[in-house]
Amino acid sequence: MKKRHLLGILLTLVLMIVSACNSGESASSDDQGSGDSSSTENQTDSGSGETGNKDAEEQEQVEIRFTWWGDTGRNEIYNAIVDRFEEENPNITVKREFGGWTDYWDKLTTQTAGGNAPDVVSMHQFYVSDYARRGALLPLNDFIDSGIIDTSNTPDSVINSGKIDDDVFMIAKGITMSGYVYNTAVLDELGIDYPDLNWTYEDLEKLSKQVVEASGGEIYGTSDYAGGQLQPNFRYYLRSLGKDLFTEDGQLGFESDDLNSWWAMWDSFRQQGLIPDAATTTEYEGAPLEQNMFVTGKTAFSQIPANQITLYQNQFDEGEIQIVRIPTPVGGDSGEFIEGAYLSVTESSENPEEAAKFINFFVNTEKSLELFKVEQGAPGNTKMSEFIKPLLEAPQVRTVEFIENTVELAKPAPYSPTGVTELEQVYKDNASAIAFGQMTVEEAVVDFMDQAERILK
Amino acid sequence: MEVVKRIWKRNWIGYLFLTPWLIGLIGLTAIPMMTSLYLSFTSYDMFTSPDWIGAQNYLEMFQDRKWIASVKVTSIYVFLGVPLQLSFALAIALLLNKGIKGLKVYRAVYYVPSLFGGSVAIAILWRQIFGGEGLINNLLAYLGLQGMNWISSPDTALYTLIVLTIWQFGAPMVIFLAGLQQIPVDLYEAARIDGAGRFKQFVRITLPMLSPIILFNLIMQIISAFQAFTPAYIVSGGTGGPLNSTLFYTLYLYQNGFTQFQMGYASAMAWILLVTIGIVTALVFATSKKWVFYQG
CATH class of the missing domain: 3.40.190.10 (Periplasmic binding protein-like II)
Structure with missing residues (x-):
């Protein structure tokens, strides 16, 4: 008796599952039917020359x-x-x-x-x-x-x-390849020289000062690139110094001094008002291209991948979007990688x-x-x-x-080790803590190195 | 055994009718929950098979600064947000209970925010209202005051989200309103004859009569506040920033699971959350004997 009942339940179960699957499948094939697969099916029937060397079976x-x-x-x-x-x-x-x-x-x-x-x-x-x-x-x-x-x-x-x-x-x-862009019309109006293709962070600082002065504090030099993603900016910087984010065997490829000088440099830009304060940076974090600081005219320079020049150009009625290399530290080598x-x-x-x-x-x-x-x-x-x-x-x-x-300047770059997303989060958090004045540069560096050791162990 | 057989014989058709629900319970709740319990004792990156590591995930939490930050943020959100939201809901319900004209319209209008309050659209709207050049700052500027960047400052970001929950007072309000209308009018009449003022009537009649409903709303809102995710995710762009000030527990759980590939740790976090919600709910129930009044 019991067995028969169980069987009945099982059968009902199977029925329900099968019918559920069916409805799912028919729904999805309906989906494609509304697209272009109906026309392609016809083509298959008439047999197309391109794939004629294949077995009929594989034509499915x-x-x-x-x-x-x-x-x-x-x-x-x-x-x-x-x-x-x-x-x-x-x-x-x-x-x-x-x-x-x-x-x-x-x-x-x-x-x-x-x-x-x-x-x-x-x-x-x-x-x-x-x-x-x-x-x-x-x-x-x-x-x-x-x-x-x-x-x-x-x-x-x-x-x-x-x-x-x-x-x-x-x-x-x-x-x-990554670079820094500017709009010629904006710099012309402010009466500032265009940056050279090969420029340094000292040049960036100098030009940013001119931008802030000429615009009466309305426009910042550039966005805050002290935090956010580990590459390209910080990575280029390290590579200019002959180092890298990671070594081939997945360890940290730089010393605490390197990170210290990087964050100290951006901190000094921030203190001088050349880049936005922490709250403003946070507000624009993750903003779509049409609303980012560069497109809305709040910064004069912006770091982008070169393939996006057109996207940026489309946002401006006046001026040309020109691109130069990412700045190097003074006397630094090239940091480029593909x-x-x-x-x-x-x-x-x-x-x-x-x-x-x-x-x-x-x-x-x-x-x-x-x-x-x-x-x-x-x-x-x-x-x-x-x-x-x-x-x-x-x-x-x-x-x-x-x-x-x-x-031509690009040199190979080691791949990131596992755990890189977690490391990037620490990098970002600590940079942000400096910007908000919750940590000194030194504290943030010590903390980052500690955590990096734990994550990459 | 004989008993089981007999029950089965009598009820099997009932179970048959239950199967659609049973499938859901087992397939969508029981099995995933048990899997997550197992995973919480493993190191699991979702690509390779899980490694058993015992209670390590649970121990690690107490040394994880971000976990501690997320507990703090969520606690403030729950223990500040929920009482404020309920007080607000009750206040509005009392106002609407005055027998004003067009009650149905008001009720609907006030209920609307809680219909789409948890949605992405509202979270985006919130960014606009409390942003550096948002509505609030424009209003302040009109009054000659210098605003600030509410959402992007670590000191204020969480409070903008608490304001968001308060604004979604509609659901508890509708329930309060229904409760208020159940209170017999003769109680108030009797009280008035005895010379009780409005405040006394509220404290001695309204609150006790409403207390079962307050309990219900309190528990429901506490549970949903612990699980809040969307507002923080959208308002902070998924980061929980600035400086972890909106790092809700569920958001950190999500980050661990889906961006850091630490599904074992995320599962352990989920179980801690479940247990915490259980304990807090039990505590509320335990105290309810002292303050909830059941008629009859």
């Missing part, structure tokens, strides 16, 4: 997911690129996911942990080692060897920037080959680059780099020129 619909960070402008561009890829590969449907920078990483962590990370993910140097060392990314060497991802026109330095140890874990969408946005395939991907194919389309075809241009940096593929040049507008040309000029 495959779905991959692709995710990126960025604003609405970027979303439009990337959606268009994906559309073109789907046109060319009627058997592959690409589901798109996107979000702002911070949300992007929070979401990706959660998805990866839950085992449902997208197939193709946008990657960044600062985080790649965290993911790769934890086994969340697929090494791409086989796809490169078999030619699915073509790297014949990509310089070694760019390929290497996506390597961890001997494996390639990510392919560059675009590479970029940054950029990359694409990786996740370990959990069920269709890694299609994912690799998508990456190849994204970085190596005219159809894609025609739209991408320099959206997240200059293309890693030199042939594509030449191809897009005639298509560029003036601010984009400035981006490419700056990247070409500074990439």
